[in-house]
Amino acid sequence: MPICGIVITLTDDANDRSSVLDQMRTLPYLTVNDTGGTRIPAVIDAPSCQEDRDLFDRIAALSGVATLDLVCVHYEVEDSVVEGSRQP
Amino acid sequence: MMRDISRRDFIKASAMAAAAAAASPFGLTERSSAQIGSVDKDGIRWDKAPCRFCGTGCHVKVGVRGGRIVAIAGDERAAVNRGLLCVKGYHVGLIPYGPDRITRPLLRQGDTHVPISWDKALSIIAQRIQAKPANFAIYGSGQWTIPEGYAAQKFMKGGLGNNHIDPNARLCMASAVTGFLATYGVDEPAGCYQDLDHCDVLIMWGNNPAEMHPVLFSRVIDRRTRGEKVRLIDIGTRRTRTTAQCQHFLNFKPHTDLAIANGIANLLIANDTYDRDFVSRHCNFRADSDPPDLFGKAISFDAYKAYVKTYTPEYVERISGVSARDIRMLGELFGRRDLKITSLWCMGMNQHTRGTAINTLVHGIHLLSGHFGKPGDAPTSLTGQPSACGTVREVGTLAHALPGGRLVAKEAHRKQTEQLWKLPPGRINPKPGYHTVMMWERFCTPTDKGGDIDTIWVQVTNPGQTLPNLAKLFRPKNNLKDKFLIVSDVYPTVTTEMADLILPSAMWVEKNGIFGNSERRTQQWFRQIMPPGEARDDAWQVVAVARRLYDLGFAGMKRADGSFLFEIKDEQGREVPIWNWNSYYRVNVDRHLFEEYRLFTRMKHKNLAPYDEYVKTRGMRWPVVQQPDGSWRETRFRFSEFDDPFVEKGARFQFYHSTTKDNRAQIWFRPYEPPPESPDTMFPFWLCTGRVLEHWHTGSMTMRVPQLKRAMPEAYVEVHPQDAADLGIGNGERVRIETRRGKLDLRAWIDGRANASRGSLFIPFFDERLLANLLTLDAFDPFSKQPDFKKCAARVKRLGA
Numbered sequence: 001m002p003i004c005g006i007v008i009t010l011t012d013d014a015n016d017r018s019s020v021l022d023q024m025r026t027l028p029y030l031t032v033n034d035t036g037g038t039r040i041p042a043v044i045d046a047p048s049c050q051e052d053r054d055l056f057d058r059i060a061a062l063s064g065v066a067t068l069d070l071v072c073v074h075y076e077v078e079d080s081v082v083e084g085s086r087q088p
Numbered sequence: 089m090m091r092d093i094s095r096r097d098f099i100k101a102s103a104m105a106a107a108a109a110a111a112s113p114f115g116l117t118e119r120s121s122a123q124i125g126s127v128d129k130d131g132i133r134w135d136k137a138p139c140r141f142c143g144t145g146c147h148v149k150v151g152v153r154g155g156r157i158v159a160i161a162g163d164e165r166a167a168v169n170r171g172l173l174c175v176k177g178y179h180v181g182l183i184p185y186g187p188d189r190i191t192r193p194l195l196r197q198g199d200t201h202v203p204i205s206w207d208k209a210l211s212i213i214a215q216r217i218q219a220k221p222a223n224f225a226i227y228g229s230g231q232w233t234i235p236e237g238y239a240a241q242k243f244m245k246g247g248l249g250n251n252h253i254d255p256n257a258r259l260c261m262a263s264a265v266t267g268f269l270a271t272y273g274v275d276e277p278a279g280c281y282q283d284l285d286h287c288d289v290l291i292m293w294g295n296n297p298a299e300m301h302p303v304l305f306s307r308v309i310d311r312r313t314r315g316e317k318v319r320l321i322d323i324g325t326r327r328t329r330t331t332a333q334c335q336h337f338l339n340f341k342p343h344t345d346l347a348i349a350n351g352i353a354n355l356l357i358a359n360d361t362y363d364r365d366f367v368s369r370h371c372n373f374r375a376d377s378d379p380p381d382l383f384g385k386a387i388s389f390d391a392y393k394a395y396v397k398t399y400t401p402e403y404v405e406r407i408s409g410v411s412a413r414d415i416r417m418l419g420e421l422f423g424r425r426d427l428k429i430t431s432l433w434c435m436g437m438n439q440h441t442r443g444t445a446i447n448t449l450v451h452g453i454h455l456l457s458g459h460f461g462k463p464g465d466a467p468t469s470l471t472g473q474p475s476a477c478g479t480v481r482e483v484g485t486l487a488h489a490l491p492g493g494r495l496v497a498k499e500a501h502r503k504q505t506e507q508l509w510k511l512p513p514g515r516i517n518p519k520p521g522y523h524t525v526m527m528w529e530r531f532c533t534p535t536d537k538g539g540d541i542d543t544i545w546v547q548v549t550n551p552g553q554t555l556p557n558l559a560k561l562f563r564p565k566n567n568l569k570d571k572f573l574i575v576s577d578v579y580p581t582v583t584t585e586m587a588d589l590i591l592p593s594a595m596w597v598e599k600n601g602i603f604g605n606s607e608r609r610t611q612q613w614f615r616q617i618m619p620p621g622e623a624r625d626d627a628w629q630v631v632a633v634a635r636r637l638y639d640l641g642f643a644g645m646k647r648a649d650g651s652f653l654f655e656i657k658d659e660q661g662r663e664v665p666i667w668n669w670n671s672y673y674r675v676n677v678d679r680h681l682f683e684e685y686r687l688f689t690r691m692k693h694k695n696l697a698p699y700d701e702y703v704k705t706r707g708m709r710w711p712v713v714q715q716p717d718g719s720w721r722e723t724r725f726r727f728s729e730f731d732d733p734f735v736e737k738g739a740r741f742q743f744y745h746s747t748t749k750d751n752r753a754q755i756w757f758r759p760y761e762p763p764p765e766s767p768d769t770m771f772p773f774w775l776c777t778g779r780v781l782e783h784w785h786t787g788s789m790t791m792r793v794p795q796l797k798r799a800m801p802e803a804y805v806e807v808h809p810q811d812a813a814d815l816g817i818g819n820g821e822r823v824r825i826e827t828r829r830g831k832l833d834l835r836a837w838i839d840g841r842a843n844a845s846r847g848s849l850f851i852p853f854f855d856e857r858l859l860a861n862l863l864t865l866d867a868f869d870p871f872s873k874q875p876d877f878k879k880c881a882a883r884v885k886r887l888g889a
Binding site: 004006035039053057066067069072 | 096099100102104105106107108111112122149151157158159160161162171172173174175177178181182298302303306309310312313314315333794795796798799
């Protein structure tokens, strides 16, 4: 399963920063490194592609989160099992 | 087991270190073990490449082990993305690995395709061309690399003497090109992404960068989170994720953006807040001539003032639906010298039957207000494909163009090109070829009824999904047995489905390449993995067909001295048979083609550096000029004395390709005019089409990445909640959308991530099973020939759950 490094940017009106971080810490597979700024480095290590993707959506939907950027990803072999393909 | 755990922990620690470095305001330092050109202690070899998807031009670091991509990282040395990637960039390393990659040439036999050899495929193409060279066309792409587009361009215009080559970029940014040409006399933005770091006000004109150019948008959002004051204004026809971050949403009626721009111009003059000094020194005024052409007629300032005077805030409100108060707010912002204002746009302004007009008007209000040419003060168009600028606009893979901003219709330009290509005089045809809509219309028309294109070779694009009004411009081919469709692609698509001959292509880092992004940045990469099966570079395919024609005695494939059109010699001066696949990578063909192409780039001050300079960098923005110490310097802000080496000393600003040949830019008046099709009693809704965050264009790559497919599995139609209530439509229920051209059944999405305005619908075009372009209009802008995918009249019928 992939491991990815991400940067979560908080909104400028995220008035309760610690509350946003607390919400993040309740999310599974997410490790947050609070460096004190509005850009929060974190790592996702989810057991499946689906949970990895779902987590992106859950983080992006948190109140106080402005954007979510990806920094790096290490794929594993099973990630490339691809759906939706067809033959001509 | 222990080894696996420690390796996983190591990767997690590296990922966190990389994220921490990227999150830091000092994040541009080199981090982690992913060093370009090195092998890390996990056995991964790292190299650089621009992302395969949009026109932003983010650089990624590609990690390869055992001949396979195993990791992707944002490149912290890349000024474009500073180590960050969007969700598509994150998945870019998976796109080569769909199990249904096309790996052999396939020829239609009845209702199926059967494998054939490359030798046979090349012969089939060469024989069709040899039989009717004037009836052959190439339909290319803003995803072509620069060398690929250049090879196809030279093959057609220099080899066949046939100008029927046009790209899919005609569908996405042709109106931006004509807007730049009509205003400055030369294409492409004057500013660059650094404008986003300096602007006080960012206006998005029908633009949704939060989903379409997310890395650029997060660059602005990041400024706000650091306490900087940036005012974001979304002038749009639907609420999007971009709107959610903006202080202002100006919801306008489709097509009425021209009235808004004229309203701003009127206020600048009425309030006497226009930049009198800038205008008097650097601008002329222009309006449409009769008959209209791209360059119009000169008008006086007083005539311009009288034209725009009609566009009072109240009048603009009546046309556009944007309140007079908000129009005044825009006028006041543009009237302030203490602010820096950047405008961004993409398909919203370009896919418009008045696309050239609205492009020129937005440039015009920046010029009139003097919000031009300083960091943060810029009118900037974005592109949707990775090399729409590099390959289409600069190489000139358009039916009327030659490389470097030259035109086939101009004798002097043809002569220059013939000399550089070492062709006999008169080889290049002076008559422009067919633009995209015309090319496909002729292909889909029976030969005996004027359909004079009988063979089209498609490379790196999917017209069976992206052309407008598919029932007219693509589907009829199926019943025309003398027409022949050749498609080079990596995966099966709705276009390959209808193809007579399918050629397997190499993709992205399976080949060498060069892209040119939205801010004039030229970016190079090397092949890092091998293509599967018999898949081969698109440029090789063109060269191989050219050689087959040469061997058949086709005169056009010979230069004036009888040598091969694509002759390349090695360091010992011996010709390398690059038409043989086994020899293609014996030399760097990209390097040879690029160095030849580079000679054209000096003609319109789009100078490029030598190929090897791009190998060392994460791209450079043209014009790139050599300095006395031998180094190469890029240009961030064109036409501005402080940065552009071609501006004369003391000029401050100089539009050195001015259409009026007086170093001035043109401020245009162009009136609001109604669209070709509007809602009526039969078809009471506006229909807009577009893209989504998860999928790139037709989804041929991203629908093969499971995470992306699951996140956005099928197309939908956005319906306003009140309209849905009026029609009894529930969220997720199936509805039928119908226009005068076709119908489509899909699910309604109400109050989703974006919201259609009242009386409007939105359908994304990524889903090949639900073709949005069965519905769209093929009417196009008279100057750019770009169709309008953003508005037509439609009706909705509830089908039920």
